[in-house]
Amino acid sequence: MSPLLSPLLSPPAQWGLPSFGQPGWLWALGALAIPLLLHLLSRGQRHRVQVGSVRLLSEVASRHIRRIHPTRLLLLVVRCLLLAAVAVTLAGPLSPATTPEPDETWLLVDPALLAARSTVGTHATPSEAVAAFARLDQAAATGLPIRLLAPDLPVFEGKTTLAPPPIPSSTDLWSFLREADHLAHPATRFEVLALDRLSALRGQRPALVRSVEWQAVALSSIPVSADAGVAPPTPGPSRPRATPLHALVAYTSERSADAGFVIAALESADLAREKRTGSTLTLERRLLPDSPELPRRGAVDRSAHHQQTDLAFWLGRAPSAEALRVALRPGGQLITDSLLPYQRCQRLATIHLASDSPTLRLHRCEAAEGGTTASDGGEFAALWSDAHGRVLIATTRTTSTHPHNRLHLHSRFHPAWSDWVTRDSFPRWIAEVVDSIDPAAESAARVEVDDRPAPGQPSPRHVLPLADPNERRSEPIENERSLPPLWAAIALLLVAERWIALR
Amino acid sequence: MTPRGVNAPAAHLLPPATLAALGDLRLATRHVVEGFVAGLHQSRRPGAGGDFLQYRFYQPGDDPRRLDWRAFARYVRETEAEREVPVRIVVDATGSMAHEDRSGSPAIVKLDYARYLAAAITWLADRQGDRVSLATIHDGRVETWSGRPGGRRTVERILHQLSTLQAAGGWPDDEQLGVLLEGAGRNRQRQLILVLSDLHHATTPSDDSAPAASRRAAPLLQTLSRLAAQGHEVVVLHLLGRDELEFRYQGELLFEDLETGHRVRGNADQLRPLYLVRLGEDLAQVRQQVLDCGASYQRIALDQPLDEALRHFLVSRQEAR
Incomplete structure (x- = not known):
């Protein structure tokens, strides 16, 4: 600008x-x-003309x-x-939809925080959470509307100690904040109460036109009961807690922002899974050295891993086989992403492997970067493609000495490359991935295969859209609101x- | 100079712009006069002194050839003797006469038109044996040249003065215009006085801001009135360009007065309707002012052929008599 x-x-x-x-x-x-x-x-620049008389003129x-x-x-x-x-x-x-008083304050609350409030156990509540809940009660007492960071920014009118309506939990707080930013008067102040999923976004928060007072409550500071979760509580027997899975987020310093989104999504997914399966994740962050070379033996300290990792996000240069063997248990899930901008991964060919199953299509990335595919000899299958048929996530199962499942995102876990990491489908997808590798899970989530037909063929069903087609977008709505009088x-x-x- | 029903063939109607392109006043004037004379020869010319006046008894000493034998051989047919009519040509050479009429192709300057018309009249008058004199008005003063009838040098002098005349300055005051009165009143013979002018700044009162009742008439109109009162035949030939009459200008223009230097901005297309209405009113007013002075008035457009203009002038003058 x-x-x-x-x-x-x-x-x-x-x-x-x-x-x-x-x-x-x-x-x-x-x-x-x-x-x-x-x-x-x-x-x-007028042309000069000489006339006999200018009296009449x-x-x-x-x-x-x-x-x-x-x-x-x-x-x-x-x-x-x-x-x-x-x-x-x-x-x-974009004219403000409402014209509030300049000193108005909007209290924007993460629905997950309200849900956690409703399931608080009898343990002593830390002061951080107490302050947040006190602010909620004060707002309810003074009649200050509590707007939920959810589609259409609904005003929560129930008791703050009760569960909120069944609004799907979302990590897509950015878009809701941006929507509120457009709707509110420029003079309106924002006060945001949210779980500390936002802490992972610290420094990455959206730039709004107003001052925002953030109040993030750490997940660990809320003593949740057995049925606590982000999703709306549903009655049912509590499940025995299974063996925790170990998740590793390894990243280089330049990818710390990406790691923040992944960790936030992992925590959100863990909350959702915990209520369903009873199992939890032990999350480990590991900062990789910024060496331009591939991680050598010892880059991942064996002694530091008393247990092998079930799920690893490797945000950096491609891990060596040794590093993987150390870090990942056989059969574990490795998730990597692209070091390169998405636009560089264009040379993709579409092949049809399963002749008897027209709904299954595989894609081969012929320009796999960093030798991550060629060295493993695995075969990539497209899990998710975008609307143009371009592969966003591919999977392979290696046949080398250290077999593991591998998912490769042809983008980065960062909003600058893909909005997906700020949408609620991202932690949902992680939960499904975790379920797929968790033997304790009763219903292992099955990652559905992109079965969209080739162009020109009828679509049998729609699978896992990255973006909800019915998702409300604030800007076009605002434009439509202000355009008719201008065109007139x-x-x-x-x-x-x-x-x-x-x- | 008493033509009747003269109509020149079209071949002789030379456009003024073409004459101007000749660049030679003598040659151009000859073209005009020859065209004019060719038209005269087509009609019956009664000849000088041919008009019947009266019968009277024969007296000793009369020429027997003048006896009208059909009237009992006692009467003498007395005809009107041809009388000399001195012609005075007044050419306006003030700044406004430098106006160039661009409506035709090529363009013609108003003073050039007046120059050729005055030269043609001079030639015709001299050819007929009339005394011719010239008065020019420019730079706020009046200059006159006259000569003897039939004198070759008189025509030469007048043509020379006409060819070297330059448009400049404004109208003279009463005192200067008095020269015209002096020249006309020197002998009491009736004169034909032709005024060739665009009449810009000539018919408007000198003091526009004064009340109408106390406003004095313009010096030129006063002079014309006095000349007519002295018994002279005064004819005003009002010269106007076609672009003045029809206002053929277009677009945003800056109009500059050739005489005063005043400037007026305006869009010609937007000014045209109002201007033409106002011009019509003004021309009617000027014509009436001239007629009120006892003078004749004739408007001549610059795209009108000179010999045609000359012929129309003579015909209208004859009809007026």
């Missing part, structure tokens, strides 16, 4: 100016110079100019207004311009 336009596009709260969805179009306001220049040039002009000159100025103003209206319309002004103004200005010009 240009520093010249930044005050306009992100105005101070006291200005009360609208923001814009496509602020780049505001540069089109420079087109206002065109009629102004034409007007000035037409005044300056001066009489006529003095009468005519009084009538014409204001018309010219009016025409100039109308033309400028017309261009400005077109530019502003293309920029997509443009039409009126156009009619006025023609009328004045041809009069």
